[in-house]
Amino acid sequence: MKNRIVGIIGTGPAALMAGTILIENGCDVHFFDHKKAAGRKFLVAGHGGFNLTNSEELATFCEKYDHDFLKKAVRYYSPTDFTVFLAKIGIETYEGTSGKIFPLKGIKPIEVLKRWLEYLSKKGASFHYEHSFVEFDDTNVRFLHRKTQINRTFDAVIFSLGGASWKQTGSTGSWIEYFEKKGVHCLPFQASNSGLELDTMLLNSELEGQQIKNCLLFSKEYSKMGDVLLTRYGIEGAPAYAMNRDFRNGNVIYIDFKPTLAVEEIEYKLKASKSVADGLKKLKLSKIAIDWLKKTCSKDEYVNASFLANRIKRFELQINGLRPIDEVISTVGGIAMDEIDSMFKLKNFRNLYAIGEMLDWDAPTGGYLIQGAVSTGAVAAKGILTT
Numbered sequence: 001m002k003n004r005i006v007g008i009i010g011t012g013p014a015a016l017m018a019g020t021i022l023i024e025n026g027c028d029v030h031f032f033d034h035k036k037a038a039g040r041k042f043l044v045a046g047h048g049g050f051n052l053t054n055s056e057e058l059a060t061f062c063e064k065y066d067h068d069f070l071k072k073a074v075r076y077y078s079p080t081d082f083t084v085f086l087a088k089i090g091i092e093t094y095e096g097t098s099g100k101i102f103p104l105k106g107i108k109p110i111e112v113l114k115r116w117l118e119y120l121s122k123k124g125a126s127f128h129y130e131h132s133f134v135e136f137d138d139t140n141v142r143f144l145h146r147k148t149q150i151n152r153t154f155d156a157v158i159f160s161l162g163g164a165s166w167k168q169t170g171s172t173g174s175w176i177e178y179f180e181k182k183g184v185h186c187l188p189f190q191a192s193n194s195g196l197e198l199d200t201m202l203l204n205s206e207l208e209g210q211q212i213k214n215c216l217l218f219s220k221e222y223s224k225m226g227d228v229l230l231t232r233y234g235i236e237g238a239p240a241y242a243m244n245r246d247f248r249n250g251n252v253i254y255i256d257f258k259p260t261l262a263v264e265e266i267e268y269k270l271k272a273s274k275s276v277a278d279g280l281k282k283l284k285l286s287k288i289a290i291d292w293l294k295k296t297c298s299k300d301e302y303v304n305a306s307f308l309a310n311r312i313k314r315f316e317l318q319i320n321g322l323r324p325i326d327e328v329i330s331t332v333g334g335i336a337m338d339e340i341d342s343m344f345k346l347k348n349f350r351n352l353y354a355i356g357e358m359l360d361w362d363a364p365t366g367g368y369l370i371q372g373a374v375s376t377g378a379v380a381a382k383g384i385l386t387t
C-alpha cells in the first residue's frame, strides 16, 4: 500500500535503508532520533576503515548470520543491491582485503552519511532530532523532546534503535524497558565481535602490541585464520572476534600457532633441531607463542618434541571474559527473534516493525553487520509496502 505515513525511530543504516525504499515508493517518511544528528554509530564504524559490506559469494555470505531471517533478508537485499544504491547517491566503492567493500579512497565516512541524508531529504523525508521515544502502541508513538511529551500517529512504525555498545553514539539499549513493558520478550545484551580477555598468566607487558600472525583460532563450532594482537588485557583481531559465539556458549577455544603445518611435520622439525630453542626458531614461531609455551609446559613437556608439537597445534586459551559491552563492535541480545515474523514485523502488533542490531542476531565484522542492518531495513520496507 502506498502513500502511508511511516515513522522510523533511529537513524542508523537499518533505518536509513528502510526509509529510502519507503520514500522511493511514495510513502511519507519521518525519522526520529534522540541524538542531535543522524547515524552517529555509522560514523564511528567509519573510523577504523569504513567496511560497508563484503564481496563474498552470496551463499557463503549468508552463512555468516546465525538466524534464517537474516540470511533471507541478505538474499533479498544483497551486497550488490547496496553497492548499486551507494553508487546511485554518488558513493563509489572498492574491494579491499578479504573482500571487504569500502567507499573509494578519499571519501570520508561523513560524506557517505551526508549524501544519504541529502538523498532522503530531497525525496521529502523529514528528520526530527532530540526525540527520545518513550511509549508506543500500534499506531501511536510518544516522544520526549526537550522535556515536552509529543504524540505522533503513523500508519506504520519501524523501530531501528540499535544495540548497546558505544553508548555515546546514541545506541544505548535503554529502549528495552519500553518493549518489555509491552510484553515483548527481550534478551540481555552481551558483547559480540569483542576482544578476548586472557588469564593474567598469558599477558606480557613486554610483548604488548605484538602480533601472532597467520594463526588459527578454533573451537567446537567456529574457526578463523588471521592475525591476533596482544593487548594489555588479552587479544584483539578477527580470529578472536569469530570465537565470541563459542565463548558465550561455554566452549573451549584453542589456537593453532602453525596452521599450515601438520603436527607430524612440526614434530619432525623439532626433533631434527639441535635444541628446542633452535627448533622453535626454525618454525618461525612468534615471541608470544614461545612465551605462552614456556609458561604452560613443564620442563619435561617443553623438551618432548611430540608433546610440544601437539601443544603448538592445539594451545588452549585461558579466557576470563569478553570486553565491556560499551567498547565492543556489536552486541547480541535485544528483541528475541521469535517476537518478529520474516518481514521483521512484531508478531503481536499490527503495524510495528523492528530491524537492525536491536534484534538478537549475530554476525562477524567485515561488512556483515552494516549489510545485515540495511537488509533488514529493506525487508521491513517491503513488508509495509505490501501490506
Ligand SMILES: Cc1cc2nc3c(=O)[nH]c(=O)nc-3n(C[C@H](O)[C@H](O)[C@H](O)COP(=O)(O)OP(=O)(O)OC[C@H]3O[C@@H](n4cnc5c(N)ncnc54)[C@H](O)[C@@H]3O)c2cc1C
Residues within 6 Å of the ligand: 009, 010, 011, 012, 013, 014, 015, 032, 033, 034, 035, 038, 039, 040, 041, 042, 044, 045, 046, 048, 049, 050, 051, 052, 053, 131, 132, 133, 134, 160, 161, 162, 163, 165, 166, 169, 170, 171, 172, 173, 174, 175, 328, 329, 330, 355, 356, 357, 358, 365, 366, 367, 368, 369, 370, 371, 373
Ligand atoms: C567501533 C565500531 C566499528 C564498526 N565497524 C563496522 C564495520 O566496519 N562494518 C560493519 O559492517 N559494521 C561495523 N560496526 C557495526 C555497525 O556500526 C552497526 O552494526 C550498525 O550501525 C547497526 O545499525 P543499526 O541501524 O541497527 O543501529 P545503530 O547504527 O546503532 O542506530 C541506532 C539509532 O537509534 C537511535 N536511538 C536509540 N535509542 C533511541 C531512543 N530511545 N529514541 C530515539 N532514538 C534512539 C540511536 O541514537 C541511533 O542513531 C562497527 C561498530 C563499532 C562500534
